[in-house]
Amino acid sequence: MLSRFAAASVVLARFSNAWPPAGHQQPSGPVIHVAPNTKYQGFDGIGISEAFQRSLVLHQLDTPSQNLVLDYLFSSEKGAGMTILRNGLGSSPDQGWDHMQSIAPSPPTPNLNTSQLDFIPLPRDDQYQVWLSQQALARGVKYIYADAWSADYYMKTNNNETNGGYLCGVTNTSCATGDWRQAYANKITRYIQDYQAYGIKIDYVGFLNEPDLSTPYASMQSDGQQAADFLTVLYPTLQQAGISTQIACCDGSGWEENRERLTGIQAAGAEYTLGLVTAHGYSSAPGAPFATPKKVWQTEWSTFDNLNYNWYVRGSQSEGLTWANHIQQTFTVSNVTGFLYWWGAANATDNEPLIFINGTNEVSVTKRLWAHAHFGSRFIRQGASRIGATVTGDSTNALNVSAFANTDGSTAIQVINNGNTTETVTLEGLYCPRPVQTWLTNQANNLTLSVVHAGRRGNIVADVPAKSLLSFYV
Incomplete structure (x- = not known):
């Protein structure tokens, strides 16, 4: 079933020209005060991955279905407006299904401890990640992040790409074949250069994924000291090669990990080598x-529960409203500048993707995608900053809010109503020189444009339905 972009129009907001007008009482409902001069972190965007050959799955779709999926993910006019793509930097010696093939699948000979490797060309354009990167960049993606789940098997203590092991x-560590840190750094450098040859800049590169775990797929373990041991090799190697790509670390399985x-x-004195700190939300959710x-x-x-397309039915972990809260709180509580879901689109039987590819060219969109869209480039642009946004008069503590200021003077405010009744909210603290738009997502709406007001000075009064996310674009 091909999902359609929603375009229903529902009037949900009202505008008062001056607040409060003469003789008028202060609003009795919740008041959201936006403080543009209170600035927090910058904003890089939202994103996804198509690692483990899901780029190949997208490439195998017919052209109309390809464009539909790509627009849903990356278009700021038709879809979520994602600005970050995370690719997999392969370590597998083969191209078996779910494997990410290495550009150096075999150890060099005759000296296994050499620091130079005999690289091969990227297989099938890196299993169509080159193609996907080009498509994403053409639709507005700003950052390409290449992350390795493991070093190659011959560089590790367990001589295996899977099941953990150390570099x-x-x-x-003690390996009969010697120290492979420089060889691993050289491989990463060559990978970045290969992408440069395709005209693609890799903005960030990582060398670990969930290093606190040993898994039956590509994995490599590391503590902080061991990560620092490699960082102090990789950092100068990239510099000497004239590469501006910054290093990311460490994609722990959870926030605290x-x-x-x-x-x-930090204790090893290697924080200076990093351009980006990265973490996942599985083992422990984003916190302080x-x-x-x-x-x-x-x-x-x-x-990873059963397929779920819903926004809200019973409050399960895979529903759209749950993810709207996750995204918002990760920005407002954890002060991240970027938030990535796992797969954007995939042929999966659980909730790992935002979009399901069912069969040859059948595309079905979940409500989780539209939760992300409220934080995408349709509303929040590159260079934006998170600004102050607080709620008073919320007697049921049902409302969560966030706000972002764009460099062009526009502001995006996201209001989540987790309660069971409609809340009439008053938005104050902004000057409105342009039309004010409100956009609604809930079980019945997918980023629906609710109303457009003539631009003028004053407060905005809007109805936020129960179990909904309403964004203001001012």
């Missing part, structure tokens, strides 16, 4: 901000 040469590794890197001056992204999170 030979870091603290507390990553905090532990970041703390170890990391103590770092570096930018922070939440780079992978999803659910």
Whole structure:
């Protein structure tokens, strides 16, 4: 079933020309005060991955279905307006299904401890991740993040791409073949250069994924000290190659698991090598901000329960309203500049993707996608900053709010009503020199344009239905 872009028009908002007018009482309902001069972190955007050959799955669709999916994910006019794409930097010696093939699948000979590798060309344009990157960039993506789940098998203590193991040469390892840190750094450098040859800049590169876990798929373990041992090799290698790509670390399986590794890197004096701190939301959800001056992204999170397309039915972990709260709180509580779901689109049987590819060219969109869209580039642009937004008069504590100021003077405010009744809210603190738009997502609406007001000075009064997300674009 091909989902259609919703375009229904429902009047939900009213505008008062001056507040309060003479003899008028202050609003009795919740008041959302926006403070444009209270600025927090910058904003890089939202994103997804198509690693583990899901780029190939997209490439196999017919052209109309390809464009539909790509527009849903990346278009700021038709879809979620995602601005970050996370690719998989492969370590597998083969192209078997679900494997991410390495550009250096075999150890060099005759000297296994050499720091130089005999690289091969990217297989099938990196399993169509080159193609996807080009498509995403053409639709407005700003950042390409390449992340390795593991080093190649011959560089590790367990001589296996899977089931954990450590990079030979870091603290507390001993490998008969020697120290493979420089070889791993050289491989990453070559991978970035290969993408440059396609005209694609990799903005960030990571060398670990969930290093607190040992898994039956590509994985490599590391604590903070061991990560620092490699960072102090990779950083100068990239610099000497004249590469501006910045290093990301460490994609811990959860927020606190990553905090532990970041703390170890800081203790080892290697934080200076990082351009980005990255963490997932699985083992522990995003919480208190990391103590770092570096930018922070939440780079992978999803659910694995039965297929769910709903916004809200019973409050399950895979519903759209749940994810709207996750996204908003990760920006407002954890102070991230970027938020990434796991797969954008995939042929899956659980909720790992935002869009299901069912059969050859059958595309079905979940409500989780539209939760992300409220934080996409349709409303929040590159260079934006999160600004102050608080709620008073919310007697049921049902409302969650966030606000972002764009460099062109526009402002996006997201209001989530987790309650069971409609809330009439008053939005104050903004000057409105342009039309004010409100956009609604709930079980019945997918980013529906509710009303457009003539631009003027004053407060905005709007009805936020129960179990809904209403965004204001001022």
